[in-house]
Amino acid sequence: MKKQFAFTLLEAVIALAIFAMGATALYGWINTNLITLARVDQINQRSSSVESAIEFMSMIDPEVRAEGSDQIGDLQIRWQTSTPLYKGDVLDEQNQKTINQATIYPATVILIRNGKTIYQFQMSLLGVKKVRDLNDVIFN
Template identity: 30%
Template structure:
């Protein structure tokens, strides 16, 4: 008589993920996605701050150019529009006007004075920037041939 062998255990084939593995994979992916979202959000906020600061810098340089072209002795206070910007200034003398002299020390045709100019830049009623600058004012007091 032949002995029979016991039946071999059935080989179980695993084909796919279990529910627990899928949940763990989703949790790991979600943690990475949240970290990435936080990083992107921080970068977006920083980029917006940089853009806002650039707009303020452009507005300030435009206002400074306008003030540098003005004469505080003739127009000590005023307001001008630069596109959508409003530039307002007010000047106060630091030194009283004095007769100007050239490099050789001879009298010039101008009276000159030093002014402290307070400048305010607004857009739509909101103040973008305020600063002050020292500016020379001048006034012609005689003709070139009168020296």
């Protein structure tokens, strides 16, 4: 006489319950990782936007454009400068005046994507303008 081995209904229900607990734990772990990944992606995009804005603002002459707004792809950069922090002559290696004068402006920069402000920061902008002729510097 051969003996047959089979699962009883109770063993199948217990196996299914253990599988369900494992699947639920796995789902929770995967869901948490996806949420974290979305946050990391958002922070990386914001960091990239700030780097782009700083690079763009380094080319702005606050003497010419004290405030403004420009679009770079889907990123809008708005800025506004305020009263200069410093204004003085540019000096050469021998501590002599040159033909230029430098001014440091505080600037507020706002980054906007899809109509929503994503970041705002402060930075200083350097403005340089010619205030003397070369002859005034050489012969004085």
